[in-house]
Amino acid sequence: MTATLIQSPDRVILPHISWQTYQSLVKDFESEPAMRLTYDRGTLEIRMPLDPHETYKKLLGRLIEAATEELDLEIRSLGSRTCDREDLAKGLEPDQCYYIQNEALVREVEQIDLAIYPPPDLAVEIDITSSSLNRFSIYADLGVPEIWRYDGRSLTIHHLQNGKYHLHDQSLALPSLQASEITRLMELRFPKNETQSAVSENALLKQFRQWLSSQRENP
Secondary structure (H helix, E strand, O other): OOOEEOOOOOEEEEOOOOHHHHHHHHHHHHHOOOOEEEEEOOEEEEEOOOHHHHHHHHHHHHHHHHHHHHOOOOOEEOOOOOEEEOOOOEEEOOOEEEEOOOHHHHOOOOOOOOOOOOOOOEEEEEOOOOOOOOHHHHHHHHOOOEEEEEOOOOEEEEEEEOOEEEEEOEOOOOOOOEHHHHHHHHHHHOOOOOOOOOOOHHHHHHHHHHHHHHHHHOO
């Protein structure tokens, strides 16, 4: 078995990997939460995300969690839990994932089997350096209804329709939120203009909560 380093030093591709080996590696990497495994019918990609990747995904996660609080929505946060199905021979680890619409179905389920329960309602993908495998096709096969994709400059929202993802301006899981508003907030935290000062993380969350509150008061 030969590992092939491709695209950048943050990932390796391993061909001819069995499902059993993939599952063993998932268990072995439980103590390495930064590792991301993507498995597609025998091909395994291992990613080692860098600091910008982790910073973006944590901030987007905080925005989502704050939104559910302000909108009085229940949520089950599962971070980068492995989403896989042996019958599909596919699996991956989102940067963040959440049950929102289906939260009640899994509220008391300790370990969620995606062959029995629906997949997370919302997944976050940070795509600074694109995955070598087509992760969106894996999400589609798993049936994840919505993906937020952030490439370091803008956020796009994708809804699953008829087996494929389509761009939408507004979130399905959090209907009050639009891609343009999330992009604006991320630009405040990570300004592209060198003359503009960055807003701190907690200050940004406070501003976001105030905006959500005003939206509720003046729908």
